[in-house]
Amino acid sequence: RKEVEQDPGPFNVPEGATVAFNCTYSNSASQSFFWYRQDCRKEPKLLMSVYSSGNEDGRFTAQLNRASQYISLLIRDSKLSDSATYLCVVNFPTYNTDKLIFGTGTRLQVFP
Amino acid sequence: DTGVSQNPRHKITKRGQNVTFRCDPISEHNRLYWYRQTLGQGPEFLTYFQNEAQLEKSRLLSDRFSAERPKGSFSTLEIQRTEQGDSAMYLCASSSWGNPGLYSSYEQYFGPGTRLTVT
Numbered sequence: 001r002k003e004v005e006q007d008p009g010p011f012n013v014p015e016g017a018t019v020a021f022n023c024t025y026s027n028s029a030s031q032s033f034f035w036y037r038q039d040c041r042k043e044p045k046l047l048m049s050v051y052s053s054g055n056e057d058g059r060f061t062a063q064l065n066r067a068s069q070y071i072s073l074l075i076r077d078s079k080l081s082d083s084a085t086y087l088c089v090v091n092f093p094t095y096n097t098d099k100l101i102f103g104t105g106t107r108l109q110v111f112p
Numbered sequence: 113d114t115g116v117s118q119n120p121r122h123k124i125t126k127r128g129q130n131v132t133f134r135c136d137p138i139s140e141h142n143r144l145y146w147y148r149q150t151l152g153q154g155p156e157f158l159t160y161f162q163n164e165a166q167l168e169k170s171r172l173l174s175d176r177f178s179a180e181r182p183k184g185s186f187s188t189l190e191i192q193r194t195e196q197g198d199s200a201m202y203l204c205a206s207s208s209w210g211n212p213g214l215y216s217s218y219e220q221y222f223g224p225g226t227r228l229t230v231t
Contacts (some may be wrong), residue, residue, distance in 0.1 A: 004154075032218040043203060044155065066151040087154050091218050098218055099145070099168060102154030 006088050006103035013110055017078045022104045023071045023088030032091040032098070033064055035073045037084045038105065047073075050061055072094050078110045114221035118204050125194055132190045133226045137206030144187050145220060146169045146179055148172070148204040155203055159186060162209070190206045194230045 006023045013019050025033075033050035048055065050062040050071055061074040073090055085105040091098045117136045125131050136155045143164050147155035159169045160179070163184040173179075175180035176194075181187040190197055 008152075035221065037178070041227075043224050046219055046221065049147065089154075099157045099160060100218070100220060101206060102147075104152065104154045 002090055002103075003027065003092065003101045004088055004090050004103040006106050008067075008104055008106060010107040010109050013022050013078055013108070015078055015080060015110055018076045019078060019108060019109075020075075021073045021086055021088070021108075025069050025071070025088075025090040025101075027090070028066075029054055029070060029093050030069075030090045031093065032100075033062075033071050034089040034100070035060075035062060035071075036087040036089055038087055038103070039084050044102075047086070075108075078099065078108075080110050080112065083108055083110045116203075116204055116206055116221055116222035117225060118226050120226055121224060122229075124228045124231065125192055127230055129194055130190065130192045131194060131228065133202055133228075134188050135204030135223055136186045137204070138221060139185075139209045140206075141221075142184070143207045143209050143220075144181055145205045145207075146187070146189050147205065147227075149203055150199075158189075191228075192222055193222060194228075196230045199228055199230045200209035201227050216229075216231045 004025050015084045035047040036044040037047045038044040050064045054063045064073045085107045087105045088103040089100050092101050119134045139167045146158040149155045157211050161181040176192045179189045203225045204223045207220045
């Protein structure tokens with residue numbers, strides 16, 4: 001099983017649509033979860049951290065289900081500018097570090 | 113600009129040559145990470161420093177790769193005897209953990225990357 005698994009997409013949606021991405025992770029000891037956004041040939045940028053109670057930032061809502069080891073990202077009222085790859089990121093604690101493990105990303109294309 | 117910076121942004125080299133990349137993290141961040149990203153994949157962890165100590169290296173980091181952070185500020189990543197399979201984007205990220213007076217977080221902030229092409 002991959003450490004962090006995402007549907008690669010692409011998801012092609014019209015402007016104004018609601019779209020949801022899912023992600024599963026394998027290490028039950030993980031404690032920190034993030035969604036990063038990456039535009040073509042650019043560096044990943046932190047979109048939002050994911051908290052146990054779920055959290056919302058404008059049109060973006062993130063949810064965490066620890067029991068199922070599952071994270072989701074919901075984007076409402078999609079904009080053309082939301083077109084990008086969305087990376088699910090999980091920390092993998094070891095005895096001396098907390099490295100982040102990235103999924104392969106889910107590509108979103110919003111069309112007019 | 114107070115973000116993470118990386119130099120050079122692009123590097124084209126011939127197979128067998130050595131290359132060195134530099135990363136300057138956000139100034140108050142004590143943790144620095146190197147990742148490698150190839151097309152269609154997420155970034156893959158290579159190595160990590162807390163201050164000047166290199167605390168973990170991925171098995172992806174062969175003997176041809178070495179990283180340093182001598183004064184706990186900037187870091188260099190050197191690849192010796194480059195191979196075509198080394199062609200990738202090399203990303204650096206930094207974060208703050210355990211710094212007195214600063215908020216500790218696992219959130220990492222990335223530099224623009226160095227795109228390496230080995231011909």
